[in-house]
Amino acid sequence: MAKKKNKSWTKFRHRVVRNIAYCILKPYVSLVYKIKIDKFKDQEKRPYLILMNHQTPFDQFFVGMAFKGPIYYMATEDIFSNGWISSVIRYLVAPIPIKKQTTDVRAILNCMKVAKEGGSIAIAPEGNRTYSGRTEYMSDSIVPLARKLGMPIALYRIEGGYGAEPRWSDVVRKGRMRGYVSRVIYPEEYAQMSDGELFEAIKTELYVNEAVADAEFKHKRLAEYLERAIYVCPECGLSCFESNKDEIKCKKCGLTARYLPTKELCGVNYDLPFRFVADWYDHQSEFINSLDMTKLCEKPLYCEKAELREVIPYDKKRLIAKETELRLYGDRVEIGFPDGERTVEFCSSNFTVLGRNKLNIYYADKIYQIKGDKRFNALKYVHISHRAENIRKGQENVEFLGL
Secondary structure, eight states: OOOOOOOOSOOHHHHHHHHHHHHHHHHHHHHHTOEEEOOOTTOTTOOOEEEEOOOSTTHHHHHHHHSSSOEEEEEEGGGGSSTHHHHHHHHHHOOEEEOTTSOOHHHHHHHHHHHHTTOEEEEOTTOSOOSSSBOOOOOTTHHHHHHHHTOOEEEEEEESHHHHSOTTOSSOOBOOEEEEEEEEEOHHHHTTSOHHHHHHHHHHHHOOBOOSOOSOOBOTTTTTTGGGTOOEETTTEEOOEEEETTEEEETTTOOEEEEOTTSBEEESSSOOSOSBHHHHHHHHHHHHHTOOGGGSOSSOSEEEEEEEEEEETTTEEEEEEEEEEEEEOSSEEEEEETTEEEEEEGGGEEEEEETTTEEEEEETTEEEEEEOOTTOOOHHHHHHHHHHHHHHTTOTTOOOOOO
């Protein structure tokens, strides 16, 4: 019996699609994002492992415009679970799927396959777009993967993306951006480096801190949906916020802050203790890390309505309820299903944020996706669940909150 032919991952059509996309998207990103993309002139004809910081939903296109030929991007399973749309994406650009919240061996094998076939691979080691404006947590698992692939590592740095389009916003502001390869580490160079040295080099080159008043980004709705990132009030603690144009207001105490074109914050009739969103984000993390979640399990911290779907990986998303109620406690989330309420305990589940404010819950062998209204804050579920688990594991001093 003849062996089944092993299909290649890289295709000639991917090069054609890349060239067509470049012609279409180049004028769009230049007009909308005002980005200066430096072409990588030393590419020659060899493939690269491209590592980038992650600021906007268009980052992959910025990278694609800097390099010649197709690039195979590592992407979460969410984009592969949208029915026929996912099939079209696979056919046109063949992203490399990876499951969040797991060590995905298949993703590593697929990367090795692409590298063997001479394809360039792009990965955002953060795994998430930044909410704060700073490059956030990176897993050191990127180092053994880079060594396995044995490719030159091109470190691609995006600057100004948070000012132009923060993760929590729906609008692109008028400002300036830049994207460029800041450093290349060749195999013969990183062969002489320890894992710690290589990881430090990657983090250093990709670290961008936009909590600085170094440019202006203008729009009429600068603060709109900042409540997707902020849920702790400096006056009353855990709270809910509502934004309008360039202001955000605590719904409990009325504290109001204004977001300025310089990315700075200022209080409205109040001496706000934060200059940037990053400062507020730090305070929020410190506040959560000071809580004893074991004492917050009797009454819900939050109750809210949202749409509930089940994600069928690499297939589709099945609607369970157009509107359900979520109740967040210090040790669990209670979710209303058509057949009754279910309790998802933190000790047996994982939470992550997708996009601007979708929440994925990995529970048993299921993936549930929560999509609230425009003002829904998915971040608090990730932070609170991580804090509770850190306490349960006896790691009260661990500061990392999952994002």
